[in-house]
Amino acid sequence: DVKVTQSSRYLVKRTGEKVFLECVQDMDHENMFWYRQDPGLGLRLIYFSYDVKMKEKGDIPEGYSVSREKKERFSLILESASTNQTSMYLCASSEPGQGAYEQYFGPGTRLTVT
Amino acid sequence: AQSVTQPDIHITVSEGASLELRCNYSYGATPYLFWYVQSPGQGLQLLLKYFSGDTLVQGIKGFEAEFKRSQSSFNLRKPSVHWSDAAEYFCAAEGPGGGNKLTFGTGTQLKVEL
Numbered sequence: 001d002v003k004v005t006q007s008s009r010y011l012v013k014r015t016g017e018k019v020f021l022e023c024v025q026d027m028d029h030e031n032m033f034w035y036r037q038d039p040g041l042g043l044r045l046i047y048f049s050y051d052v053k054m055k056e057k058g059d060i061p062e063g064y065s066v067s068r069e070k071k072e073r074f075s076l077i078l079e080s081a082s083t084n085q086t087s088m089y090l091c092a093s094s095e096p097g098q099g100a101y102e103q104y105f106g107p108g109t110r111l112t113v114t
Numbered sequence: 115a116q117s118v119t120q121p122d123i124h125i126t127v128s129e130g131a132s133l134e135l136r137c138n139y140s141y142g143a144t145p146y147l148f149w150y151v152q153s154p155g156q157g158l159q160l161l162l163k164y165f166s167g168d169t170l171v172q173g174i175k176g177f178e179a180e181f182k183r184s185q186s187s188f189n190l191r192k193p194s195v196h197w198s199d200a201a202e203y204f205c206a207a208e209g210p211g212g213g214n215k216l217t218f219g220t221g222t223q224l225k226v227e228l
Contacts, residue, residue, distance in 0.1 A: 004157070031214055040123070042204060042220040043158075050213065058215070090157060094214050101214050102148075105157035 004106035006091055012112045019078040021109050023091030030096035032074035037088040081113045116141050118207050120219035127195050128227045135190040135222050137205030145207040147188040149179055152202045200226045
């Protein structure tokens with residue numbers, strides 16, 4: 001069974017703090033993704049990575065950065081958290097390439113920035 | 115711009131009734147299409163996907179979806195809904211050459227009345 005785990009289910013941070021969200025997958029997948037999920041907006045892609053040390057911007061990268069030092073781990077970084085980054089964050093992984101590969105999702109981290 | 119539209123934000127059905135969730139896409143070429151389900155407090159799980167070939171696709175949990183090129187639609191159906199089907203459903207698309215990047219619809223929240 002593919003397993004994608006995220007370091008925290010719930011997180012409360014203060015405005016201006018640096019926040020790290022960690023994601024680990026155990027299926028040796030090359031692709032990894034970070035989304036944020038907001039009511040009425042669905043899932044929006046923040047960043048993705050096709051390989052170690054590679055990253056590409058998604059649709060809403062502003063205010064975020066990522067790190068992928070090891071194949072199994074993909075970190076999302078909020079350099080200076082703001083209240084408008086309060087959201088549910090979902091990590092996913094998939095096989096490499098294209099062609100209707102399933103993305104496997106973690107359970108999500110609900111981040112509140114106060 | 116590429117987009118996925120789910121026109122129904124909320125749907126309520128009685129247990130045992132049939133279900134159809136609508137999804138329309140706007141892409142230059144026919145994308146790969148997916149339906150995911152998110153149960154409360156969980157990550158997303160793939161129900162089914164359309165890659166090519168037969169336009170009626172069978173998925174898990176008794177769901178099916180029909181791809182209609184002429185209507186740019188990929189509607190999800192189930193003949194008899196169970197109370198455990200209450201969840202949020204997301205339609206998603208990957209453009210040809212999209213490298214497994216998905217564009218999600220805004221989701222449909224399904225409520226099942228007993």
